[in-house]
Amino acid sequence: MISKNIKPETQKIKSRWHPSIRQVQIIENKPNFPISWLNTQGYCEYSLYLENFQHIQVEDTQQMTTGTDEHQILEDEFKKTATVMSYDEMQEISQKQKVVSREFFVISPSDGIRGFIDEIWIMPDSVVIIDDKPGDKAYDSMKNQVYAYALAYQQMNPDDKRDIYVALRTRLTDNIFWQTKFTSNEKYQIKRLINHMQQLITGKTFFKPTSNSNKCKACRFNQVCDNSISIK
């Protein structure tokens, strides 16, 4: 069975944009940031500062543009056969059969995170959260991103006792190149990182630039970054 969810539950959540930080919302008096930031943070958290706190705009990289295009291809393909149904209906049906959804919205006001899961399989005995990536190398930053999706999903479904698995897949293929069960260890790890992000957002600690010159060399901010160590 294939379905496409809508998000009636999350529409009840009241939010407002942060007055000065891009992409951050205030929900239940707490900053709420996009889960995709965790992937960027693993590359260089100072780039988050430049883009969202300093509002410095630079062109997207070719890889970003390609990624957006490929996401759209997958989404369009999925919609051709997907059935629209409510979140509650989908949860109910998944008790008996596998339900697949894409661009599945999750949010945790208590952790201050939100995002769209590329693909989710909700089955009678387990849930699989999949993020599509270019290539097939599982970086820690990518793992952190899927851990945060799992955490938000869990917070939205506190009574759901099904095991949750997280996975990374090569985009436009069926190649799942990394997967693991989301256990209390992963939960502890991601909560620590999210707490660090909240400290950054609230100014209690400062964004650290990378010390890897190769990252600076490939970074789209390297021409405007005061901490760039790329060899120009």
Ligand code: SF4
């Ligand atoms: S140029 Fe280097 S230090 Fe500056 S944002 Fe990019 S990766 Fe970080």
